[in-house]
Amino acid sequence: MSALLEVSGLRVRFNEKAEAVRGVSITVNKGETHCLVGESGCGKSVSALAVMGLLAKGGIRTADALSFAGQDLRGLTEGQMSRLRGDKMAMIFQEPMTSLNPAYTIGSQMAEVLVRHRGGSKRAALDRAAALLGRVGITAPGLRLGQFPHQLSGGLRQRVMIAMALMCDPDLLIADEPTTALDVTVQAQILRLLMELQAELGLAILLITHDLGIVARMAHRVSVMYAGKVVESASAEALFAAPTHPYTRGLLDCVPIPGKIARGAPLGSIPGTVPRISLGFQGCGFRDRCGHADASCAQDVPAQSFAEGHDYACRLPAGWATERAA
Amino acid sequence: MSATIEIRDVAKIFRQFSGVFTAPRMVRAVDGVSLTVPAGGCFGIVGESGCGKSTLARLILGLHPASSGDILVDGRSLMAMPRRERARLIQPVFQDPFSSLNPRRSIHDIVGLPLAAQGISGSEITKRVHAMLERVGLRAEMAGRSPAQLSGGQRQRVAIARALVLGPRIVVCDEPTSALDVSVQAQILNLLADLRRDMGLTLVFISHNLAVVEHICDEVAVMYLGRVVEHAETDALFRAPTHPYTRALLASVLTPEPGLGIPDVGLGDAYPDPANIPPGCRFHPRCPMVTAACRTELQVPRRVGERVVECMLA
Numbered sequence: 291m292s293a294l295l296e297v298s299g300l301r302v303r304f305n306e307k308a309e310a311v312r313g314v315s316i317t318v319n320k321g322e323t324h325c326l327v328g329e330s331g332c333g334k335s336v337s338a339l340a341v342m343g344l345l346a347k348g349g350i351r352t353a354d355a356l357s358f359a360g361q362d363l364r365g366l367t368e369g370q371m372s373r374l375r376g377d378k379m380a381m382i383f384q385e386p387m388t389s390l391n392p393a394y395t396i397g398s399q400m401a402e403v404l405v406r407h408r409g410g411s412k413r414a415a416l417d418r419a420a421a422l423l424g425r426v427g428i429t430a431p432g433l434r435l436g437q438f439p440h441q442l443s444g445g446l447r448q449r450v451m452i453a454m455a456l457m458c459d460p461d462l463l464i465a466d467e468p469t470t471a472l473d474v475t476v477q478a479q480i481l482r483l484l485m486e487l488q489a490e491l492g493l494a495i496l497l498i499t500h501d502l503g504i505v506a507r508m509a510h511r512v513s514v515m516y517a518g519k520v521v522e523s524a525s526a527e528a529l530f531a532a533p534t535h536p537y538t539r540g541l542l543d544c545v546p547i548p549g550k551i552a553r554g555a556p557l558g559s560i561p562g563t564v565p566r567i568s569l570g571f572q573g574c575g576f577r578d579r580c581g582h583a584d585a586s587c588a589q590d591v592p593a594q595s596f597a598e599g600h601d602y603a604c605r606l607p608a609g610w611a612t613e614r615a616a
Numbered sequence: 617m618s619a620t621i622e623i624r625d626v627a628k629i630f631r632q633f634s635g636v637f638t639a640p641r642m643v644r645a646v647d648g649v650s651l652t653v654p655a656g657g658c659f660g661i662v663g664e665s666g667c668g669k670s671t672l673a674r675l676i677l678g679l680h681p682a683s684s685g686d687i688l689v690d691g692r693s694l695m696a697m698p699r700r701e702r703a704r705l706i707q708p709v710f711q712d713p714f715s716s717l718n719p720r721r722s723i724h725d726i727v728g729l730p731l732a733a734q735g736i737s738g739s740e741i742t743k744r745v746h747a748m749l750e751r752v753g754l755r756a757e758m759a760g761r762s763p764a765q766l767s768g769g770q771r772q773r774v775a776i777a778r779a780l781v782l783g784p785r786i787v788v789c790d791e792p793t794s795a796l797d798v799s800v801q802a803q804i805l806n807l808l809a810d811l812r813r814d815m816g817l818t819l820v821f822i823s824h825n826l827a828v829v830e831h832i833c834d835e836v837a838v839m840y841l842g843r844v845v846e847h848a849e850t851d852a853l854f855r856a857p858t859h860p861y862t863r864a865l866l867a868s869v870l871t872p873e874p875g876l877g878i879p880d881v882g883l884g885d886a887y888p889d890p891a892n893i894p895p896g897c898r899f900h901p902r903c904p905m906v907t908a909a910c911r912t913e914l915q916v917p918r919r920v921g922e923r924v925v926e927c928m929l930a
């Protein structure tokens with residue numbers, strides 16, 4: 291598989307005191323879903339926005355490498371970036387209303403994307419919009435094209451967002467919690483759609499979520515973030531079979547899995563909360579919540595491999611968790 | 617110690633006004649619900665957004681008057697009960713720990729408010745507030761802080777402390793962990809389970825998260841468009857969901873098991889509108905099993921073995 295998006299050593303800060311993203315590396319291959327999970331505030335959205343060149347004012351991005359389809363994104367001007375966005379790389383934001391303009395109909399907003407990037411007539415663009423709305427499971431596309439965002443339910447709006455992101459046949463789709471606000475039945479419909487589109491079009495998806503169920507069902511690869519860093523990265527199978535970083539293990543213990551844990555029995559939990567990470571912070575960001583922390587965890591944490599393609603950042607040896615269980 | 621709740625054919629209709637010249641929309645948020653919540657149990661209510669879960673919760677809490685029907689606790693009508701007495705009996709925990717706590721008050725005042733409203737003296741309030749904070753896993757010294765100085769999980773602990781400080785017998789939790797991180801959610805669920813056991817509470821637990829409901833509830837009611845379409849013991853419901861909506865709902869649950877893919881739920885996009893309830897079975901526009909009769913014949917709850925189902929196929 292070929293790497294479509296390559297991010298290495300990505301750092302983001304908004305002020306002189308704190309760093310939101312502290313050296314994140316992620317590769318998304320063509321036709322693959324890469325899930326980004328982690329505690330609220332760990333830097334998932336900021337990482338995605340940094341890749342898209344959409345950081346809020348004052349956000350400073352640096353990276354050792356940042357390339358899309360072989361093109362280095364670091365040197366691009368804002369004009370060049372905006373030609374890529376919505377075209378070859380598209381993003382679905384968590385709150386659909388922030389990216390839909392309440393003053394324009396669904397049809398004119400969808401058509402505008404295509405006309406801006408590819409030219410052609412508005413008529414042709416509307417036809418494509420209608421076809422895509424049908425594709426995302428909207429039964430009366432003609433009617434929806436003429437409606438305004440506030441006239442649609444949350445589930446419909448989110449489908450519109452997905453259809454809009456697909457207007458220009460992107461190669462990469464970054465989806466930030468695309469189904470968090472939706473009912474589980476609608477969520478299943480939308481995720482299924484993304485999987486179908488991926489199978490058909492070879493779409494690469496960077497999917498941000500905090501839902502481990504979605505990760506298990508959707509991801510080819512998973513990166514677990516904590517306090518601005520990727521602490522573990524593996525294929526979905528490997529991550530669920532042999533979670534190795536103590537945070538990943540803690541996270542997996544927190545979710546009730548029917549049949550695996552008796553009803554009413556206490557769930558695992560991670561005591562404490564996420565620390566604030568100041569600039570120049572040293573050592574493991576998880577150490578004040580980790581049951582395995584020792585003095586060495588305040589020094590730099592080694593990057594280790596559990597197996598080929600399964601990496602984690604912790605002082606503990608690769609087999610620690612399985613040896614203990616055995 | 618704990619109390620039984622009997623909900624008898626309760627309805628709540630809201631009038632939504634959209635303009636001076638247009639007729640108000642009559643939103644049938646809860647439309648004829650009958651349920652018995654057994655004493656000391658944890659009773660789950662699930663269903664999609666807008667199906668009336670929170671409205672039912674607010675009816676049980678006495679925060680809305682019912683349009684019709686009645687709710688009884690241990691045989692006594694809630695509607696007729698004085699407010700102070702109701703507050704000693706039933707308390708809420710809401711979803712959003714960020715907006716449900718007054719940002720200008722100290723934690724001490726927030727947790728102590730229900731006690732003050734009962735006319736309890738200042739020093740006694742402080743004593744009970746400190747004891748309650750420690751019971752929910754907060755240090756007593758946090759009493760001096762404001763909500764903004766606490767994390768989401770800590771704020772939800774404050775909300776639970778406030779709900780429990782009067783020693784109620786029923787606690788109605790409306791999405792108590794939805795705004796929290798997975799790791800914090802587990803802490804709060806464990807706390808609720810402990811408190812229920814120790815204090816003999818009856819818990820009504822509303823959640824979108826079916827895995828959580830399966831884990832902590834003894835019985836579950838599934839709501840659709842203002843009605844309970846299935847009600848059963850948790851094991852029975854999850855082992856053999858009977859109503860087509862319950863089946864779709866449970867099929868949509870994504871357990872963290874890799875390789876299972878995403879199920880096809882087949883519900884289409886005909887989202888329901890509680891101001892415009894379809895004739896016949898109200899689920900028929902989305903039901904994968906729909907027949908001609910479903911479009912005209914009104915469905916009523918029917919007992920099928922140990923469960924209650926509102927579908928002609930059951």
Ligand SMILES: Nc1ncnc2c1ncn2[C@@H]1O[C@H](COP(=O)(O)OP(=O)(O)OP(=O)(O)O)[C@@H](O)[C@H]1O
Pocket residue numbers: 304310328329330331332333334335336337346347500
């Ligand atoms: N515009 C901004 N200015 C200053 N700090 C910011 C800004 N945007 C984000 N941050 C900070 O950066 C950190 C990472 O935020 P981010 O939104 O990436 O978290 P997240 O992992 O997406 O969390 P969630 O799961 O809650 O969406 C947080 O501490 C946040 O407060």
Ligand SMILES: Nc1ncnc2c1ncn2[C@@H]1O[C@H](COP(=O)(O)OP(=O)(O)OP(=O)(O)O)[C@@H](O)[C@H]1O
Pocket residue numbers: 630631632643644645663664665666667668669670671672890
């Ligand atoms: N105070 C109100 N005035 C008018 N309509 C209301 C009011 N409260 C609720 N509704 C309407 O009643 C219906 C049921 O709402 P309710 O909040 O009970 O749903 P819910 O099941 O709790 O949904 P969610 O899962 O999104 O919280 C909705 O259509 C809602 O718009």
Ligand code: SF4
Pocket residue numbers: 535536537574575576577578580581582583584587591603604605606
């Ligand atoms: S490096 Fe130390 S503190 Fe960090 S996860 Fe590993 S054992 Fe825990």
Ligand code: SF4
Pocket residue numbers: 859860861897898899900903904905906907910915926927928929
């Ligand atoms: S009565 Fe008919 S439409 Fe309603 S749930 Fe049963 S099969 Fe479906």
Ligand SMILES: [Mg+2]
Pocket residue numbers: 334335336466
């Ligand atoms: Mg985010």
Ligand SMILES: [Mg+2]
Pocket residue numbers: 669670671790
């Ligand atoms: Mg609600």
